[in-house]
Amino acid sequence: MSDPDPARRPNVPIAVDDVPWTQSSHSGRYGARWKHLSRATIGDAYRIGVVVEELPPGKQTCPAHWHTREEEHVLVLTGALTVRIGPARHVMKAGDYVAFPANVPDEHCLFNHTEETVRYVLVGNQDDADVCLYPDSNKVNVAALGEIYDRGARKAYYDGEE
Numbered sequence: 230m231s232d233p234d235p236a237r238r239p240n241v242p243i244a245v246d247d248v249p250w251t252q253s254s255h256s257g258r259y260g261a262r263w264k265h266l267s268r269a270t271i272g273d274a275y276r277i278g279v280v281v282e283e284l285p286p287g288k289q290t291c292p293a294h295w296h297t298r299e300e301e302h303v304l305v306l307t308g309a310l311t312v313r314i315g316p317a318r319h320v321m322k323a324g325d326y327v328a329f330p331a332n333v334p335d336e337h338c339l340f341n342h343t344e345e346t347v348r349y350v351l352v353g354n355q356d357d358a359d360v361c362l363y364p365d366s367n368k369v370n371v372a373a374l375g376e377i378y379d380r381g382a383r384k385a386y387y388d389g390e391e
Contacts, residue, residue: 243270245281255387260288263351280351284310284341292390293336294370297360301329301353303339308347311340336364366390 248269254260263282267275284290293313303312309322315335320342321327329337341347361370366389370377377384 240270248281254288256391258289258390259291259387260285261290276355278351278353278355281306281348282351283346283348284339285346286341286344288341290339292363292368292387293338293365294361294363295329295334295336296356297332297362298356299354299359299361300331301337301351303327303329304350304352306348306350308341308345309343310347310349311342313338313340334362336362363390 243266245264245266248264248266250262250264252260252262261282261284263280266279266281267277282290303321304326305321305323307323309320312319312321312327314327314329314337319327329335339349357372359372361372362368363370366379368377368379368384368389370386377386377388379389
């Protein structure tokens, strides 16, 4: 008998080492690699995303942002990084944890200020009605539309982030 939901995968444990790395970089400032464990086990229909991510020295994960409907959690596994939360900066090391609740207008991002790659677990929910705001560049990402805007003009993800 075939499974009526082709996105459903067997509910069995996986080895993190078996999940391939995905990598991105932009303009020399942003760059990371990650293993998306939720996609590896559930597919794109996941509601809670669990990702193991590595941030190289001198790199930032993404533009500073905050979500209206999604929350994010970070647990540092190895190394150290700087987390920006609004105007504040905090150094985190292995064993440290931080949460970014939904609809709290404190932009956040991670930056590796060290000479060593840092590894952490990122957990967050996925919400198709989320709106993500980027205060540094005055952009708004409307998930339901799959588009990014700046004062009514459509923008690309990294516009204004250089």
